Amino acid sequence: MNFSGRYPTTRPRRLRQADWVRRLTREHSLSADDLIWSMVVHDGKEAEIPVAAMPGVARLSVAAAAKAAKRARELGIPAIAVFPHIDAAKKDATGREALNEKGLVCEAVRAMKDAAPEVGIMVDVALDPFTDHGHDGLLRDGRIVNDETVKVLTEQALIQVKAGADIVAPSDMMDGRVGAIRAALDANGCEETLIMSYAAKYASAFYGPYREAIGSGKLGSGSIKNPGDKRTYQMDFGNTDEALREVAMDVAEGADMLLVKPGLPYLDIVQRVKDAFAMPTYAFQVSGEYAMIMAAAANGWIDDKRAIIESLTAFKRAGADGVVTYFAPRAVELLNG
Ligand code: PBG
Numbered sequence: 432m433n434f435s436g437r438y439p440t441t442r443p444r445r446l447r448q449a450d451w452v453r454r455l456t457r458e459h460s461l462s463a464d465d466l467i468w469s470m471v472v473h474d475g476k477e478a479e480i481p482v483a484a485m486p487g488v489a490r491l492s493v494a495a496a497a498k499a500a501k502r503a504r505e506l507g508i509p510a511i512a513v514f515p516h517i518d519a520a521k522k523d524a525t526g527r528e529a530l531n532e533k534g535l536v537c538e539a540v541r542a543m544k545d546a547a548p549e550v551g552i553m554v555d556v557a558l559d560p561f562t563d564h565g566h567d568g569l570l571r572d573g574r575i576v577n578d579e580t581v582k583v584l585t586e587q588a589l590i591q592v593k594a595g596a597d598i599v600a601p602s603d604m605m606d607g608r609v610g611a612i613r614a615a616l617d618a619n620g621c622e623e624t625l626i627m628s629y630a631a632k633y634a635s636a637f638y639g640p641y642r643e644a645i646g647s648g649k650l651g652s653g654s655i656k657n658p659g660d661k662r663t664y665q666m667d668f669g670n671t672d673e674a675l676r677e678v679a680m681d682v683a684e685g686a687d688m689l690l691v692k693p694g695l696p697y698l699d700i701v702q703r704v705k706d707a708f709a710m711p712t713y714a715f716q717v718s719g720e721y722a723m724i725m726a727a728a729a730n731g732w733i734d735d736k737r738a739i740i741e742s743l744t745a746f747k748r749a750g751a752d753g754v755v756t757y758f759a760p761r762a763v764e765l766l767n768g
Contacts, residue, residue: 459747461740461766463507467553467713468759471644472496473516474535484640485718486725488757490516496539497546506763510551512600512755513539515560516645525569526561529587537594544595553598553627554591556584556612564657565647567603567664573655575664581608585615592616592624600690602629604664610684627713628686631674631700634665637693637719644718674700675707682708690755693717695742698749705750714746716756736765 436443446456471490473480479489491499496513503511515535521528528534540552557567558580564570568580580603588599599616601608609628616624642648650659666673678689689708691701692715705712724742728735739758746754756762 459744461744461747461762463763463766464509465743465747465751465753466508466759466762467753467755468499468503468508468511469514469715469755469757470496470499470511471514471516472535472539474518474521474538482640482644484643484722485757486729487761488644488721490644493535493539493542497542500543500547500550500552502760503550504547506760508550508759508763509753510553510598511543512553512555513543514555514641514645515539517560519563519646522561522563524563526558526583529558529561529583530590532590532594536591540591540594540596551597552595553600554588554596556588556591556599556601556608557603558583558587559603559647560645565642565650566657567661568605570657573658575605575658577605578607580605581611584608585611588612589615589619589621592619592621596624598625598627598688600627600629602632602692604629604632604661604666606680607684609681609686613685625687626685627688627690628681629692629715630678630681630686630689631697631704632665632690632692633668633697634660634662635668635693635717635719637696637717639719640722641718668696671700671703675703678704678708678710682710687711688713690715691751693720694746694754694756695720698745701746701749701751711752712750713753713755714749714751716742716746716754716758718757721757740765 447453473490478492478495481489517528517535536554543552559565559567566575568575584603609626688711689704690713691697691704694714694716701714724735724738727733739762743754743762
């Protein structure tokens with residue numbers, strides 16, 4: 432940058448003296464168009480079951496999710512990302528319930544597309560809501576097996592798309608899954624279906640409250656049978672070049688949109704990915720980020736209203752085209768005053 436402004440002829444505060452000039456010179460701003468509403472559904476009858484670790488977020492019944500889709504339409508939120516909390520009795524070692532065409536995710540997608548067809552519906556492709564061990568893939572002898580998992584994920588994606596999903600979002604971090612899913616979609620006449628790849632997803636402490644939200648519990652305690660974390664497939668938080676390689680592979684395999692996750696602690700990754708690939712790039716403001724803002728606000732330590740808009744705008748500033756967030760409806764209400 433070639434800027435030679437000098438005090439006192441140049442006074443940066445001139446541009447900040449009143450709201451009108453601040454608005455006039457603002458470089459990045461947030462609108463409803465930037466938001467994907469992260470939503471948890473459950474397979475019971477109760478309309479809403481609050482998630483304790485995420486004040487203001489509840490698991491919704493399928494009927495309540497359909498209503499929420501109409502609300503998204505009214506608020507101008509372009510898309511909803513659906514995450515399932517299924518009855519523990521339906522979980523097993525292979526996550527078979529993920530392939531149930533009449534399962535929770537498919538029912539929710541159908542109900543939401545029925546209620547508000549104008550709203551895009553995104554589904555997670557991963558096995559963790561369905562496995563009793565809580566991993567995103569198939570576990571064999573204490574290891575998550577890649578290629579067999581990819582086969583199951585491909586089937587899962589197809590089933591979700593047949594139910595009406597517009598975007599499939601593989602969040603599992605297996606190698607080669609984007610290409611496999613793209614090929615299967617195309618072979619089944621679904622060439623219009625979008626893939627948003629969780630291209631750079633880190634093994635993160637910030638997913639904590641999500642485990643409660645979807646009931647995936649604690650991972651194994653680190654025994655030989657079950658590694659107690661997801662570090663053999665999700666990325667190491669010390670890395671950034673690795674994110675670019677992950678993204679490059681997903682783009683080559685046919686990803687339409689890219690997601691970086693978690694969000695706020697990874698703005699450097701968002702910026703690098705956007706700069707390097709110029710692809711539609713999104714960030715996921717995850718459950719722990721939501722919980723931190725709400726917990727501090729509950730203590731009177733920060734103003735959640737301001738923190739919500741500030742944090743979401745920060746993603747735009749870093750180069751994100753949009754944000755997956757549990758705050759979506761509240762953020763729009765705040766933007767609307
Ligand atoms: C799992 C998945 C996770 C989230 C979305 N999909 C958790 C994980 O990888 O352990 C996290 C979402 C959040 O924390 O809000 N495939």
